[in-house]
Amino acid sequence: MAGFNTYSFTDVTATISHPAYGSYDLQGEGMGDFNIAKNTDRTAHDVAADGTIMVSKIAGNNGNVNINAQQTSGLHNWLQGLFNYVWQADTSQWAQISLTITAPKMGKTFYCTGGAFVKEPDEPFQAQGQRVAWNLLFADIQRLPI
Template identity: 70%
Template sequence: MPTVSTYSFTDVNATISCPGYGSFSIQGEGVGEMNVSKTTDRSVHDVAADGSVMVSKIAGNNGSVTINAQQTSALHAFLQGLFNYCWQADTSVWTTISMTIEAPKMGKTDYCSGGSFVKEADEPFQSQGQRVSWQILFADIQRIQL
């Protein structure tokens, strides 16, 4: 008998926060998708002239979270306000964004800290509403499998 598993984005909960600005709970409303991406390659091979291989194990948990939100959503409005706050605040505030993404039915949690925006999101204006993409770089993303 085949194994069956299920997935629903409505089972995913996320919270994005910044001291001094506040937090926003993401539970599907106004979100098109979220993507967590690690940046650092964990292994590199160096090949010598004789063919011997030196393998390097590389530390690093940095990465990014990309959030695609409906342009009329409260989430997009929050992220626009957060970007404006961080940009106008003292430089020490620039990397104070944190985010927790929980997928309890899959037994996974991502803890993201040291976050800063890549850039202000592009703003589409068309006959039909669109999604707006926000990318936040994080200095540390800890992925926990429960």
């Protein structure tokens, strides 16, 4: 008999926080989706004149997380408030966002630290409600088994 696996976004939970602003639990309400992407290439090749290849192993766990929230949601309003806070606050507050994402059915947890907003998102207005894309860069993203 063939095996199978199941997936449900409702099993995924997350908490975004800032030490001075507070935290917000993401459990589906007003959440469209989110995506985690690492930004650092882990290897590079240098080719010598004789064709010898030098392979470099490169460290770096930085990356970005895109959070798509419904434009009328509490999540979008909270992120807008956080953006407004860190923009007005002392520069030392800027890269203090952290995000923990847990997907227990998949056995994964992501710990993202040193986060800051890329920019204030575009705000759509049209006949049907839309999602707002919040993009954050994180200095360190660790993917760990639960």
